[in-house]
Amino acid sequence: MHRVEATIFAASEPVSRETLARVVGKSCSIDLLIDDIRDELRGRPYDLVAVAGGFRHLTRPAYADAIRAAVGGNERAADLTQSEVLVLMCISYFQPITRAELSSFFGKEISRDLIGHLRGAKLIGSCPRSPTPGAPYTYVTTKEFLLEFGLDTLRDLPNFEALEDAGLLSKEKLLADAITIGLANEEEEQKADR
Template sequence: MDQNTGQVIDDDNDIGEITGRNLRVLEALLFAAKEPLHLEEAKPFLSDGANIEDLAAQLSEKYKHSGVNLVKRGEAYAFRTAEDLGFLLRREETERKPLSRAALEIMAIIAYHQPVTRSEIEEVRGVATSKGTLDVLMEAGWVRMRGRRRTPGRPVTYGTTPEFLDHFGLEAITDLPGLNELKGTGLLSANLPPDFAVPAPNDGDLFDNEDPLDADDDGDDLLTELSQDDFDH
């Protein structure tokens, strides 16, 4: 009871109002975000001590059976059309040139083996890797330069991006299909050698033998080396 007014203070009601406001604020931020939102970005707009992970979980449950769902993409969250309703909202978009077979192979190698260097990609594929193809994947926003190996020449390593997860509807890179799933989709022949294996996807964290790229090491040296021949492979 408030000694000054004689009114009964309902702490639970106050807490409920604060939580309700936090939910509305987080909901609004997620709706307005153009890209998946990291929860840390929402903290300045919420009350002190707000449990933002719990708030996100409550919103996920709220929209679980709605026309839009709150989904996790890496460490970020976003509202996306429910999977069973996606066909209703397809729109004609500017036709994007399909990726070449080489680009698809490189994308798959990076996704499953990251962090991976260009020479390691070439070792898996058995052929040279075009700088132009890597550049196309980076321009698409699916691949990024992550760091440099602590080996002679300090080669750049590559990994996937949150945009890659969002595009393919993955919560984490470890959600990529394994060998049995790939066989089931028909993407791999069932008559594979006994020792054939699809690696378990790495989560993309920096390895002990990898240094993060310097702030001014933005890869311009790769772009300046591009030539028309790079796109012919």
């Protein structure tokens, strides 16, 4: 158990089950070891979390303000504009997706710059080209996306239909003028800043 915990603690990236199996042997149950470690960490300010296909030590959300006050925080997600967040959300739910498909979803062209910013932040990547005429690139989320949003896999994304049922999200609202206006307002602000 201590070898597993030490390996995860020392790693800069999430540690996969395969790596942990090499550390303790294939006959050991990784799930039972992880459960035992989590039991020992109860009441501590950090936990062992499944994220991006592996395991990682992460501080508990209750301590986020204290950590930010002491050492600052990772502001990557906060640096995204509303348009970028919406496009990223659509890519995460409907991947692989082309820029033209994103544009038709929003009823407005999605700029190459917006896609470039998301790629530069390593939140999305290119996939094989679409078989449609012109063979445009398709986009998918990356491991960094999973890390940034604390997801183990894409199956951990909130269920789209459940969000609609709870009144937190609406396909109609996504397709309505409110988002198009939001995209246009952000473009106008960007032009004014130039």
